[in-house]
Amino acid sequence: MRLPPLVAAVLAGVVVLAAFGLWQVASPRLPQGPVPALETQSAGSAIAALREGAALPPGAQPLSLATTGRILPDGPGFRHQWPAVQATARFEGDQVLALFDDALNRYRVTVGGTVLLLTRPGNAQLHISGLGPGPHDILLEKLSESPGPARFGGFFLPSGGQALPPPAPLARSIAFIGDSDTVGYGNTAASRDCTAEQVFLTTDTGQSFGPRVARHFGAEFGVVARSGVGLVRNYDGAEPGRSLPDIYPLLLEGGPVAAESTAGVIVLGIGSNDFSTSLRTGEGWADVAALRADFQATLLYFLRSLRAANPDALFVLLAFGEYGEDLLAAHRAAHDAFLAEGARAELLILPELGRGACHWHPALADHALVAERLIAVLERHDDLWGD
Numbered sequence: 001m002r003l004p005p006l007v008a009a010v011l012a013g014v015v016v017l018a019a020f021g022l023w024q025v026a027s028p029r030l031p032q033g034p035v036p037a038l039e040t041q042s043a044g045s046a047i048a049a050l051r052e053g054a055a056l057p058p059g060a061q062p063l064s065l066a067t068t069g070r071i072l073p074d075g076p077g078f079r080h081q082w083p084a085v086q087a088t089a090r091f092e093g094d095q096v097l098a099l100f101d102d103a104l105n106r107y108r109v110t111v112g113g114t115v116l117l118l119t120r121p122g123n124a125q126l127h128i129s130g131l132g133p134g135p136h137d138i139l140l141e142k143l144s145e146s147p148g149p150a151r152f153g154g155f156f157l158p159s160g161g162q163a164l165p166p167p168a169p170l171a172r173s174i175a176f177i178g179d180s181d182t183v184g185y186g187n188t189a190a191s192r193d194c195t196a197e198q199v200f201l202t203t204d205t206g207q208s209f210g211p212r213v214a215r216h217f218g219a220e221f222g223v224v225a226r227s228g229v230g231l232v233r234n235y236d237g238a239e240p241g242r243s244l245p246d247i248y249p250l251l252l253e254g255g256p257v258a259a260e261s262t263a264g265v266i267v268l269g270i271g272s273n274d275f276s277t278s279l280r281t282g283e284g285w286a287d288v289a290a291l292r293a294d295f296q297a298t299l300l301y302f303l304r305s306l307r308a309a310n311p312d313a314l315f316v317l318l319a320f321g322e323y324g325e326d327l328l329a330a331h332r333a334a335h336d337a338f339l340a341e342g343a344r345a346e347l348l349i350l351p352e353l354g355r356g357a358c359h360w361h362p363a364l365a366d367h368a369l370v371a372e373r374l375i376a377v378l379e380r381h382d383d384l385w386g387d
Contacts, residue, residue: 036103037119038126044113047130054099054123059159063089063096066166068220069142070258072251076154081252083183084205084223085142087152092134093161098126099153104146108206111138119201135164143204145183145227149252172219172385175261176210177248177306178269180227181320184208186358187367194358202357207364210267212371217378217385222261224248230273232298233291237280244270245302260309264385265378268303269318271295271327288326296330303338303345314384315345316377318370322352346377 038050062076069085071078077099078087089096098109100121109116112131128138138155157163176182186194189202205211205223214221228235229244251258274295275288285291303315315338319331328349335347350370357363362370378384 036121036124037117038121039117039119040114041108041117042113042115044111044115045130045132046112046114046128048114048116049127050118050121051125051127052123053125054101054153056097056099056125056156057158060097060156061159061163063091063155063157063163064166065089065154066169069222070224070251072256074151076156077152078154079149079151079252080142081146081149082222082224083142083145084211084221085152087140087155088137089155089166090135090137090164091155091157091161092136092164093157094131094133095127095129095158095161096131096136096138097128097156097158098138098140099156100124100126100151101153102150104144104148104150105142106144106200106203108141108143108204109138110141112136117143134161137167141206143206144200145185145203145205170218170220172217173263174210174214174217174219174221174265174267175263176221176223176225176267176269177244178225178267178318179229179244179273180225181272181362182208182210182223182225182269183227184367185227185361187362187364189358189363190356192356192358192360199358207367209362209367209370209374212367213267213374213378216371216375219264222263228273229270231270231302232294233274233283233285235273236277237283240284245298245305248302262310263313265314265316266306266310267316267318267374268306269320270299271331272320272323275323275327292326292330295327296333299330299334300337303334303343304341307338307343313344314378314381315343316374317345317347318374319347319349320353321349348373348377 036050066088070082071080071085101123103120103122107118109118111128184203184205184207186199186202187208188204210223211221231244234243249257279285317331317335319328321328331347335345338345353362353366355362
């Protein structure tokens with residue numbers, strides 16, 4: 001998702017922004033910054049060090065994980081690609097290890113009052129000690145958007161500690177599906193002018209509107225979103241034939257297909273990339289009217305497919321109104337048709353946002369506003385959670 005029509009005409013950097021859109025839709029890129037990097041965001045009693053290599057100390061035992069987001073189990077860890085993957089473990093002991101094989105992503109690790117930021121760790125171990133006797137919970141949060149699959153090798157307890165069962169899953173769940181606005185593209189940036197590396201370093205999906213809403217309701221969340229993607233047309237017409245309905249079923253790039261998951265609430269925010277740039281010669285629509293008709297029909301088809309796996313879910317269609325009447329008209333028509341079929345659905349049309357983050361994306365204040373509007377919609381449904 002990129003610039004609203006009302007500002008696109010006055011910006012000279014449209015070609016540069018298109019390059020960023022294509023970066024996210026097309027093939028993976030190589031790291032541009034230091035590999036690896038470890039910094040302390042919030043200091044507790046713990047001492048952290050990043051050590052190269054995968055050889056664990058003798059007697060180290062893997063901890064059982066509680067995970068959220070789309071993952072492919074792989075030994076004591078997992079492979080992943082979609083945003084906002086999380087893993088939690090619990091243990092007693094003074095120290096814990098985390099194993100990585102990932103030169104692509106950025107993470108937040110929280111344990112015992114210490115918060116660490118880990119950037120492109122590569123093939124390495126994160127050693128955390130000085131925690132005291134415990135018990136302790138350790139949380140791994142993926143902050144970045146993956147340009148390709150990566151692997152988290154799991155949490156391990158050196159000899160002398162005691163593994164505990166991981167936290168139980170939360171009873172409530174919300175799924176967020178969309179594009180760069182849902183990802184939280186560059187959302188912590190202080191400027192709209194960002195390099196690709198600055199986008200990477202300032203993207204924090206955990207501070208985007210989806211996780212904010214989930215935390216308010218004490219719900220688990222999953223984020224299936226990708227920058228530059230549209231429902232029928234990606235940003236600036238990039239990579240035709242590989243839009244959201246094509247990639248949504250995939251667990252990783254190229255497969256396998258993800259197992260069907262269920263959620264009490266499904267929030268779908270899509271369409272900004274479909275309508276934010278003019279049609280190019282040779283694209284599959286004669287004009288914007290044809291694009292709108294295709295979008296409307298595909299939106300209803302996609303909603304039906306989601307409802308098949310989540311028949312009792314409340315669906316919220318999140319429409320960014322600043323992207324024009326074609327987007328809004330298609331959303332209204334699909335929403336009305338979906339309701340007529342007996343679905344539970346709301347249409348939330350958002351006001352114009354400040355969009356002061358990278359490349360005119362929502363900044364943290366915008367994400368807070370979107371979360372506030374979503375929370376208000378959900379709180380109108382007294383029977384939403386059934387608890």
